[in-house]
Amino acid sequence: MIKKFRLYLLLIILTEVISFVGWLIPEIGAVGFFAVAVVALLFSVEKLEYGLLFLFAELFIGSKGYLFSYEYEGALFSARIALFLVVMSAWLGKIILDWMDISKAPKIDFEPWMAKSKEFMQQDLWSVSKKITGQTKEASVKVKVKPSVYFYFGLFFLAITWSIVNGILRHNGFNNVFFDFNAWVYFAVIFPFAYIIKNYHKEKLEKFLHSLFIVFAAGITWLSIKTMILFYLFSHDISHGIDKIYKWVRDTGV
Structure with missing residues (x-):
């Protein structure tokens, strides 16, 4: 655990140093943006949990997600967006491959369905439902169906979709x-x-959960160290380079 913690902490510190250099030299920042995306993609394709570790590590240490960024036609895309797209793409790819794998594809057995259909055709609907559930008509009326968690997530994503449509209809820019x-x-x-x-x-x-906890611990540790360093720098009369550090922290939001 200690070795992993040290490794993750050093990687986080190295990432922040490269981020600062990339902020000073935009070309390096752009390279860093695509490097993070490509590395995360390779790891995500190999093992999806690695991609999630990348994603959560960035969430733990960054407030706005602009540790690295890339500007395209006036729009500034953050490393957080890139990591999200990478992880979701890797996940969708694995889902598609699972469905293409015949051994993992869901098997449909038609015989029970045909038997039930035949029984349904021979008897009335109520007698079949009574036979299956063993309930009386009066008792069945009192049965309450508890909504699935997917129902609530469906409403949630429906609200998000409507907000997008509403924003477009009101002629807001992309x-x-x-x-x-x-x-x-x-x-x-x-x-x-x-x-x-x-x-x-x-x-x-x-x-995986253990590794995620170590990433969280390393991220919190670095944030504490970084906060103390920034507190010392900004509370003392240090003029050389302090303005650049301030602007980097402000722009990247880390």
């Missing part, structure tokens, strides 16, 4: 609409997380 709703879309990370929980055995899942 940049305003996109950067207003993209933070809400981050809730979709729950799907790759659910994929890991569903497909990984207990030991592998525990290992």
Whole structure:
């Protein structure tokens, strides 16, 4: 655990140093943006949990997600958006491959369905439902159906979709609409997380959660160290380079 903690902490510090250099030299910042995206993609394709570790590490240490960024036609895209797209793409790819794999594809057995259909055709609807449930007509009326969690998530994403449509209908620019709703879309990370929980055995899942905790601990540790360093720099009369550090912290939001 200590070795992993040190490794993650050093990687976080190295990332922040490169971010500062990239802020000073925009060309390096652009290279850093694509390097982070490509590395995260390669790791995500290999193992989806690695991509999630990248994504959550950035969330833990960054407030706005602009540790690295890339500007295209006036729009500034953050590393957070890139990591999200990478992880979601890797997850969708694995879902598609699972469906293409015949051994993992859902098997449909038509015989029970045909038997039920024949029984339904021979008897009236109520007698069949009574036979299956064993309930009386009066008791069945009192049965309450509890909405699934997917129902609530469906309403949630429906509200997000409507907000996008509403923003477009009100003639807002693409940049305003996109950067207003993209933070809400981050809730979709729950799907790759659910994929890991569903497909990984207990030991592998525990290992992933353990690694995630270490990433969190390393991120919090670095934020504490960084806060103390910035507190010292800004509370003392240090004029050389302090303005650049301030602007970097302000622009990157870390």
